[in-house]
Amino acid sequence: MTKHPAIRRSRPFLVVLLLFAAPMWAAFAFTDNAASETPHETIRVGPKFEARFVAKPVVELAAGHKPKPDPIEANGPIFVDWPKPDLAMVFTGEQMGFLEPCGCAGLENQKGGFKRRMTMMKQLRDQGWPIVAMDTGGLVRRYGPQAQIKLGRILEGLVEMDYSAVGFGEKELKLDMLSEAANLSPNPLVSANVVLVDPEFGFTRPYRVVEKNGFKVGMTAVLGKQGIASVASMTDLVTVSPEEGIQQVLPKLLAENCDEMVLLVYGEVSEAKALSAKFPQFRWVVAGKGGDEPPKQATPIPESGANLIEIGHKGMYAVVIGIYKQGQPRYRYQKVPMDHRFEDAPEMQQLMVRYQNQLKTLVTSGKGWEPLTGKPLATPGGGSGFVGSEVCADCHTDACDVFMKSPHAHATETLVQLDPPRHFDPECVSCHVTGWNPQGFAPYVTGYESLEKTPHLKMQGCENCHGPAKDHYDAEMGNIDATDTEIENFRAALRMKVVENEGNMEGQVLGDVVKNCLECHDLDNSPDFDFQDYWDRDENPVKHEGKY
Amino acid sequence: MRALPIVVVSLLIGSSVGAWSAYQSVGSQRSAEEISALRGDTTGDESDYPKFEIDAVQYDFGSMQRGTSRKHSFKVTNKGTKPLTVQVVSTTCKCTAGDMAKNPIPPGETEDLTLTWVAKVNAGTFRQTATLETNDPRARRVELTVEGMVNNVSTVEPNQWFFDKLRAEDQRTESLYVMSFEDEDLEIESANIENPEDEGKYNIEVVEVPHDELPDAKAKAGYRVDVTPLGKLPLGPIHDWVMLHTNIKEAEELRVPIMGTVVGDIELRGPAAYNDVTGSVHFGDVQSEEGAEVKLFLNVGGEHAADTKFEVAELDPEYLEVELGEPRKLRDDLYHVPLTLRLPPGLPPAIRNGTGQGEGGSVVLKTNHPTSPEISFGVRFVIKGAAVTK
Incomplete structure (x- = not known):
């Protein structure tokens, strides 16, 4: 069959079209489009809010506020000119419960977290560095069911990162460390002066010797004297002083003829130095309660000839000591900031998922938040309770206009949209809903319960600053019999006034309004918080004044 | 055959467009000298550059009260022959750096670089840093540190x-x-x-x-x-x-x-999987082929601690496994009895999470304790089967 001339003539043009179209199609097809792949719940605000305006997503607001910093420019390069060491000792400690970088104010601005730490260690291991990892302890900073769950996950993470030794801080010893240790396999817990129950049960080791790449590293850990005093009444523990503990293990460590000897001290720098002077056999002494930032170099301890290492706070840094069999220098020191040059390790992302799922399981078990937070706290000010920002909008329209354009209106939404979602985590929820005590991480009676049960208490609502408004609302609506005086008193109880030069920066007045803000905008979660800037900024200010 | 020239022309046009586009985004090639000048490499006469000097890179402030702020001015001098540019690239979160009156610093002049910090920490060692970048090729990056002790009021x-x-x-x-x-x-x-x-x-x-x-x-x-x-x-x-x-x-x-x-005389203790408020062990989601296990303790105290014995009375569901270990004496009036609770592998899918989807399970232990003849706790779990593929 003869082809139609039109077909023959069109063929070359089709070829040309294909040559141009193919790369264009490829470019579109492989463009990153992660946003559409991330599942999330849809947050719906009440119909009154929707009718008035559409609020900008908080992600855009946050992203538009500051450019993403270059981590190497901000925090410096690492391992510059380092040949591959024959041994690398990695030191961490004083995690203080920060499984992730401290706070949520832009992860690119903050350091820390297990996801980045694991990536760092994997990268070093992939480059053939023989690593021995040790932690001084100080794993948690709170008490209660959530802290217990977090302790379990932190230990799980440390085991997954193949830590050889983990010491004790006093706060984790006040939790049920025995039960965690019984379920830990392998078990890296080491302490010369704290024993769980009895040495014969093997829940802790008094010391450990690790052989790696021809090196023998002897390590032990002690809880400092202040910590020992604070756990003296714990029935699960057998404790001795740090000196006595070290005296007991030192002969055994020395008998092993170790190449490197490490003493992990969960105590202040002064105590670590004093122990080093008494026991100069340890070349490396790590202070768990040193400065919040590690110094640029290890600090020589003249009395013993040892080197003091401080690991900083909140897991923001790791300190790596590179050891070389030949050449000079024999030892190299690097403080490694856990910044976003290290991508998130999927294994630790899964750990976070398991952690959040465990919290969710308890919160959805039928007893509300109580399994995690204990009983709800008494309503502040003793009033009838929280009523939700939507009813405020009925009258206070100007303030509501400002509110809905602010990030406060999207506070709950941001938690739900995280991966994994965080709206079952009291440590996150306490500042992202209405009716919770921010620093107590617990709800007030009539405070937020869940997206389904208390949708009116989503958002960082009006009442978090102004106080519970049910009495005021009921009086205005005539739901209760209230005299004119009582009506005025209910109104007055919720009024707030920004005083002259109120703020949280030096030279400003720390008034009641800004003190309230600082309950959530604390150093961990909002390190750049400047009240006067946030209050009256050009984009999405919080400032509102007047009756309505 | 006419197709061939069309293909060739199309490729040439496409390549030209691509190359032009790339050139626009990358820019023209710089010569080695231009690159070297941009980087500020030291070549030739070393005196022909800015030279960064500072009175100290570390300042020990001694001690300060918690919650207060202090400041310290580092003196930066340009000992070179060209203007010295100093940029603060980062500070740690409790530290801020003020602007210098003159930046770039002219040759031979000194400017103050002031750091301000707030001791928003608990008492103890305090250390904050500020990182500078300069155009002195011998001192590109400088870290300043303030440190000392924070005391409580x-x-x-x-x-x-x-x-x-x-x-x-x-x-x-x-x-x-x-x-x-x-x-x-x-x-x-x-x-x-x-x-x-x-x-x-x-x-x-x-x-x-x-x-x-x-x-x-x-x-x-x-x-x-x-x-x-x-x-x-x-x-x-x-x-x-x-x-x-x-x-x-x-x-x-x-x-x-x-x-x-x-606590009472008898108390069940476990890792985070056990919750006092729900009185249950929460296994969460369990893969059927893996099963799950948790080690718990029965804490037995009081005058009857040494004599108290336990045995399994009831298991719901019946496929739960409970293993009681030998009691361990901590003190005369305090014993631990290990208890291992197990969901064995290979169980059929089930929802026993204590919600509307499925009632929780339970374990009942009988004891010979005079005032606590029975101890019980809940068990909540969801058993997920292996994915089925056709």
Whole structure:
């Protein structure tokens, strides 16, 4: 069959079209489009809010506020000119419960977290560095069911990162460390002066010797004297002083003829130095309660000839000591900031998922938040309770206009949209809903319960600053019999006034309004918080004044 | 055959467009000299560059009170022959760097670079850094450090009353100290339980103590605050609050927790999987082919501790496995009995999570304890089967 001339003539043009179209199609097809792949719940605000305006997503607001910093420019390069060491000792400690970088104010601005730490260690291991990892302890900073769950996950993470030794801080010893240790396999817990129950049960080791790449590293850990005093009444523990503990293990460590000897001290720098002077056999002494930032170099301890290492706070840094069999220098020191040059390790992302799922399981078990937070706290000010920002909008329209354009209106939404979602985590929820005590991480009676049960208490609502408004609302609506005086008193109880030069920066007045803000905008979660800037900024200010 | 020239022309046009586009985005090639100049490499006469000098890279501020701020000016001098540019690229979060009056610094001149920091930390070693980048090729990146000790104006030590395994009948007292490091006229004006519903559960006593009793020798004055439960606390976790009112300006109101656990003679303890409030072990989602296991303890105290025995009376569902270990003596009046709870591998899918989807399971143990003949706890789980593929 003869082809139609039109077909023959069109063929070359089709070829040309294909040559141009193919790369264009490829470019579109492989463009990153992660946003559409991330599942999330849809947050719906009440119909009154929707009718008035559409609020900008908080992600855009946050992203538009500051450019993403270059981590190497901000925090410096690492391992510059380092040949591959024959041994690398990695030191961490004083995690203080920060499984992730401290706070949520832009992860690119903050350091820390297990996801980045694991990536760092994997990268070093992939480059053939023989690593021995040790932690001084100080794993948690709170008490209660959530802290217990977090302790379990932190230990799980440390085991997954193949830590050889983990010491004790006093706060984790006040939790049920025995039960965690019984379920830990392998078990890296080491302490010369704290024993769980009895040495014969093997829940802790008094010391450990690790052989790696021809090196023998002897390590032990002690809880400092202040910590020992604070756990003296714990029935699960057998404790001795740090000196006595070290005296007991030192002969055994020395008998092993170790190449490197490490003493992990969960105590202040002064105590670590004093122990080093008494026991100069340890070349490396790590202070768990040193400065919040590690110094640029290890600090020589003249009395013993040892080197003091401080690991900083909140897991923001790791300190790596590179050891070389030949050449000079024999030892190299690097403080490694856990910044976003290290991508998130999927294994630790899964750990976070398991952690959040465990919290969710308890919160959805039928007893509300109580399994995690204990009983709800008494309503502040003793009033009838929280009523939700939507009813405020009925009258206070100007303030509501400002509110809905602010990030406060999207506070709950941001938690739900995280991966994994965080709206079952009291440590996150306490500042992202209405009716919770921010620093107590617990709800007030009539405070937020869940997206389904208390949708009116989503958002960082009006009442978090102004106080519970049910009495005021009921009086205005005539739901209760209230005299004119009582009506005025209910109104007055919720009024707030920004005083002259109120703020949280030096030279400003720390008034009641800004003190309230600082309950959530604390150093961990909002390190750049400047009240006067946030209050009256050009984009999405919080400032509102007047009756309505 | 006509197609071939069309293809070739198309490729040439496409390549030209692509190359032009790439050139626009990348820019023209720079010569080696231009690159070297941009980087500021030292070539030739070393005196023909800015030269960064600073009086010190580390400043020890000695000590300061918690919550206060201090500043220190580092003196930066340009000892070179070209203008010196200094840029603050980062500071740690409690530290800010002020602008210099002149930047770039002309040759031969000195400018102050002031760091301000706030001691928003607990007492102890404090260290903050600021990182500079300069156009002195021999000092591209400089880290300045301020460090010292932070002291408290006042402190509460320990920072909570902690009752470890308090028995209901115990009249144990736990104490903490409120100390002032500046003012000798410390006063505790009141100390009350915060929640009115907890009135009557505790006795709180405030005692002014001599200096040598205080845990910190640097304190100028201090009080001991004793808390004694009055036998009315329910079994389970303790999490109450005491409000202390003081005359310390920075700490007029102190909210201090009472923490711990009230236990009976027999108490089940476990890792985070066991929750006191729900009274259940929460396995969460369990893959059928893996099963799950958790090690718990029965804490047995009191005068009958040595003689108390346990046996499994009832399991719901019946496929739960419970293994009781040998009792371990901690003290004459305190024993631990290990208990392993297991969901064996290979179970069919099931929802027993204690919600509307499925009732939780349970374990009942019989004991010979005179006042606690039976111990029970819940078990919640969801067993997921392996994915089915066709």
